[in-house]
Amino acid sequence: MSRTVRLTILPGDGIGPEVTDAAISVLTAVAPDAGLSLAIDRCPFGGAGIDATGNPLPEQTLKSCVSADAILLGAVGGPKYDEAARHQGAPRPEQGLLGLRKELELFANLRPSKLFEGLEAASPLRRDIVADTDILIVRELTGGVYFGDHREGTDVASDIMPYSREEVDRVARVAFEAAKGRNGRLTSVDKANVLATSRLWRAVVDDVAKDYPTVTVDHVLVDAMAMHLVTKPASFDVVVTENLFGDILSDELSAIVGSIGLAPSASLGTPDTPGLFEPIHGSAPDIAGQGIANPIGTILSAAMLLRHGLKADAAAERIETAVSTVLKQGLRTKDLGGDADTAAATSAILAAL
Ligand code: ATP
Ligand code: MG
Numbered sequence: 153m154s155r156t157v158r159l160t161i162l163p164g165d166g167i168g169p170e171v172t173d174a175a176i177s178v179l180t181a182v183a184p185d186a187g188l189s190l191a192i193d194r195c196p197f198g199g200a201g202i203d204a205t206g207n208p209l210p211e212q213t214l215k216s217c218v219s220a221d222a223i224l225l226g227a228v229g230g231p232k233y234d235e236a237a238r239h240q241g242a243p244r245p246e247q248g249l250l251g252l253r254k255e256l257e258l259f260a261n262l263r264p265s266k267l268f269e270g271l272e273a274a275s276p277l278r279r280d281i282v283a284d285t286d287i288l289i290v291r292e293l294t295g296g297v298y299f300g301d302h303r304e305g306t307d308v309a310s311d312i313m314p315y316s317r318e319e320v321d322r323v324a325r326v327a328f329e330a331a332k333g334r335n336g337r338l339t340s341v342d343k344a345n346v347l348a349t350s351r352l353w354r355a356v357v358d359d360v361a362k363d364y365p366t367v368t369v370d371h372v373l374v375d376a377m378a379m380h381l382v383t384k385p386a387s388f389d390v391v392v393t394e395n396l397f398g399d400i401l402s403d404e405l406s407a408i409v410g411s412i413g414l415a416p417s418a419s420l421g422t423p424d425t426p427g428l429f430e431p432i433h434g435s436a437p438d439i440a441g442q443g444i445a446n447p448i449g450t451i452l453s454a455a456m457l458l459r460h461g462l463k464a465d466a467a468a469e470r471i472e473t474a475v476s477t478v479l480k481q482g483l484r485t486k487d488l489g490g491d492a493d494t495a496a497a498t499s500a501i502l503a504a505l
Contacts, residue, residue, distance in 0.1 A: 154189040157462055160220040160426075162197035162213070165233075165245060166435025167445035168226020174447030174498040175224060175454040178471060181502055186458070186467035193220070197252075198228025198245035199435075202236075208248025209255075217252060217426065222461030224454060225249075225430035230437045253293060258419035258428055259319065260326040261291040262456070263402045267409045268479045274410035274488055277382060285385040285409055288334065290327040291398025293419055295319045296349070298395050315349045315394065320356040326420065327392035328364040334389055338369045341377045341393035341401065353394060374401070381405055406432060413446030413487040416453035418460050429457040439486075444493050446485040448475055451501060474504035 161176065163169035176192065183190050195213035196204040204210065208228070217223050228245040236242035252258075266286035267275060275282045292315075300312030324340075331338040340357045342350035354371055361369050372380065374397045380388070381404055393401065406415040412433045419428040431449030439445055452475060459468035478500045484490020485497050492500070 154184070154187050156189045156191055157221045158191045158193065158219065159457075160213075160216045160223045161192055161194045162217075162223060162225040163194060163200065164197050164226040164228040164435065165199040165230045166227055166437045166440040168198075168228065168435055170226075170440075170443065170445050170494050171431065171447045171450035172224060172226040174494055175450040177498060178451050178501060178505070179224075179454050179458070181505055182458070182467040182470055185470075186462075186464045188462065188464060188467070197225070198248050199230055199233045201248055202233060202243060202245065206243075208243050208245045209251045214252070214255060217256065217428075220426045222426050222457045223428045224450075224457055225428060226450065227431065227433060227435040229435050230440075250298075252428065253419060254299075256425045256428065257294060257421040258425070259292060259294045260323050260420045261289075261293040261398065262326075262330070262418040262420065262460070263289040263291060263398075263405075263415065263432060264456075265289070265402070265405045265409045265415055268414070268476055270480045270482065271410045271488070275408060277385070277408055281383070282385060282408060287385065287388050287405060288330055288390045289398055289402045289405065290323065290330060290390065290392040291402060292319065292323045292392075292394045293398075294395075296395035313347070313349050313396075315352055317352065317356055320353050321360060324357050324360040324392060325363075327390055328360060328367050331367045331390040332364060336367050337389045338367050339377075339388055339391045340369060340371050341374050341391060341397055342371065343374050343397075344371070345373060349394070357392070377401060378404065381408060385409075402432065411446065411487045412449070413485065414448045414452070416449055416451075416456050418453070418456040420460060427457070427461045429453040429461065443495060444486050446487050447494050447498050448479075448485075448501075451475060451498075470505060471501075474501050477504045 163172045297313035344350040415432040455468040455471040458464040
């Protein structure tokens, strides 16, 4: 008996449709053995949503997302939409993404980054420093300075960074659970020597820690953390931090372990809302339509979708192993200095499955 699961696919813009197609072919390949029957609904979103309906998050698309078991997103945005927003006041594709995260309350953003075997040379760091790096960043995604009051001004401007105990508590629990399932080590990053929100953050993390006696917690200031990531990345395991710090540190980390084209992410809410899974890269307008995008970030996002969205851990592992295998064998897309195109990379992964 196979279980029917509803997947909403948001191909989006630029290379989004190319990399989501690659990931769908991988999901389709592993589904039967995992006892899954996929009901796929492709919906316009971002710039494609604006083209179709004038709205980056069309009503029909939101409906599909809300009733899905999981959502796979490519990427949104592009110069055409930036122009229209600047000159005609048109909506921005990115508003669709912020809207969807808010609508589904996807408060925890999981960004794993590890150095794949054979890719040591793709890191800007020395081999002995970067070896064995394998970090999961848990970034708070629906609070903090991105969502506080913004005051625009030509002489004075301000952005408010609010956090409530509840907002910190729920993302901290996601991080502690992850740490419990990994090495039992958690690093919480803040700026408690300066920011009130960070002192609340630290206090709440210490309170939640009482429920996780097997996990050791360290508190590190964000400026020190930025430095530690380049001097001793292999000494960290799970890292939890607020929205803005997480945004910056996860980009730093993705560059440290190689290409932005490799990195997946999961955005999760409560157990009864669907998760959103997407590569961390953008729509890459400079290479869109050429069939050369690296599909691995999206394929690994599909693996996270199987694990966190559908509880199909074995299928997720199959995909991750296939990706490690092809990279170890030397498969290199253009961003990794090779000449494999999207189709060749996808076929290699399908073959390794
Ligand atoms: P966003 O604002 O959405 O993050 P961005 O313009 O900052 O977008 P990306 O779209 O991620 O950044 O592109 C940054 C660079 O990385 C570009 O040169 C792009 O071609 C490259 N890049 C991004 N994703 C991939 C990929 N999957 N494969 C190959 N190159 C990629
Ligand atoms: Mg960017």
